[in-house]
Amino acid sequence: MVEKTMKAIRLNAPNDFEYCDIPVPEPGSHDILARVETVAICGTDPHIFAGEFPGFWPKSFPLIPGHEWAGTIVQVGEVAKNLGWKEGERVCGISHVGCGYCSMCMQGRYTLCLNYGHEEKGHRQYGHYSQGAYAQYIAASVKSIARIPDTMGFDVAACMDPFSIALHAVMRSGMEPGDSVLVNGSGAQGLMSIMIVRAMGAGAILTSGSGFRLQVAERLGAITIDYRKENVVARTRELTGGLGAKRVIECSGTPEGVRQACEAVAKGGTISMVSLPSKDVEIPIRRLVLDEIDLRGNRANPNTLEPAIAMVQENNIDLSSLITHAFPLSKFAEAFDIFVHRKDNSLKVVVKPND
Numbered sequence: 001m002v003e004k005t006m007k008a009i010r011l012n013a014p015n016d017f018e019y020c021d022i023p024v025p026e027p028g029s030h031d032i033l034a035r036v037e038t039v040a041i042c043g044t045d046p047h048i049f050a051g052e053f054p055g056f057w058p059k060s061f062p063l064i065p066g067h068e069w070a071g072t073i074v075q076v077g078e079v080a081k082n083l084g085w086k087e088g089e090r091v092c093g094i095s096h097v098g099c100g101y102c103s104m105c106m107q108g109r110y111t112l113c114l115n116y117g118h119e120e121k122g123h124r125q126y127g128h129y130s131q132g133a134y135a136q137y138i139a140a141s142v143k144s145i146a147r148i149p150d151t152m153g154f155d156v157a158a159c160m161d162p163f164s165i166a167l168h169a170v171m172r173s174g175m176e177p178g179d180s181v182l183v184n185g186s187g188a189q190g191l192m193s194i195m196i197v198r199a200m201g202a203g204a205i206l207t208s209g210s211g212f213r214l215q216v217a218e219r220l221g222a223i224t225i226d227y228r229k230e231n232v233v234a235r236t237r238e239l240t241g242g243l244g245a246k247r248v249i250e251c252s253g254t255p256e257g258v259r260q261a262c263e264a265v266a267k268g269g270t271i272s273m274v275s276l277p278s279k280d281v282e283i284p285i286r287r288l289v290l291d292e293i294d295l296r297g298n299r300a301n302p303n304t305l306e307p308a309i310a311m312v313q314e315n316n317i318d319l320s321s322l323i324t325h326a327f328p329l330s331k332f333a334e335a336f337d338i339f340v341h342r343k344d345n346s347l348k349v350v351v352k353p354n355d
């Protein structure tokens, strides 16, 4: 039996959240109700918490944020049952649910759903404007979940959302075996991108960054470029026989980083954006035109959750090495502070709503 109320983190206004009791959500017919075992704090969360997307993420307050989650199914809606979902199954989730009917959804590009933001038309984005996962339970559409292997822990499974985002960006870079790759930025998305391009057979993997995170990149097998001490573009060219990197995975999100990506990429190469810069950035468009550089935007993780799980599982990718801190949900404020201020060499910080 599922209780009637649960503990959750509720965002009442910008920069104003509390650990409180709220009703357990009712799963719709296409939903499951899951007991949330782990939620990973996402790099987008601090921006949502700070109210940087007024009227959009969230559309209105209060919001239960959180979207990188894993847990156990405890209740199954009618249609979800017909689709084969069962109580007791271990799953992980992503934030996007397309309406399923618009032309973008019909093409499988459901993160670009034309009915974005309209819950009455079946769209959801958990933890952004729809009720999310910083809670003991989440009601989630079966379109947004995937089963996880018995041997995959919930903490790693909660990181499959960001991992599958990095996978989408790498796939959209068109990387082929042996290609030189610059992963520009060594935060969680950058480090996961290194893991992915390695598993996909990249040639030289270069990574820019600094400090502890760059050391982790080195441990993962990347050739490191400390952007505080070295010129990222010059160093990339030096390490690629003067050509530049065939594929650049842009994970820095800074104006400087984006411009470096445009200069460090090889003729005929590709820049695939994981980062979302907070403002528009001036780019050397003439260079991109004359050297036939493809610049690709990427929105989240359409259809990459299951491949991401298989990739981690079958290649023994050690995602747990990126999880530096774990807290019960009751200590969310502490977890959030450590994550936001990158204290204590934090990378992925997870919270456990049922501990």
Ligand SMILES: [Zn+2]
Residues within 6 Å of the ligand: 042, 043, 044, 067, 068, 161, 162
């Ligand atoms: Zn996320």
Ligand SMILES: [Zn+2]
Residues within 6 Å of the ligand: 098, 099, 100, 101, 102, 103, 104, 105, 106, 110, 112, 113, 114, 115
């Ligand atoms: Zn749609």
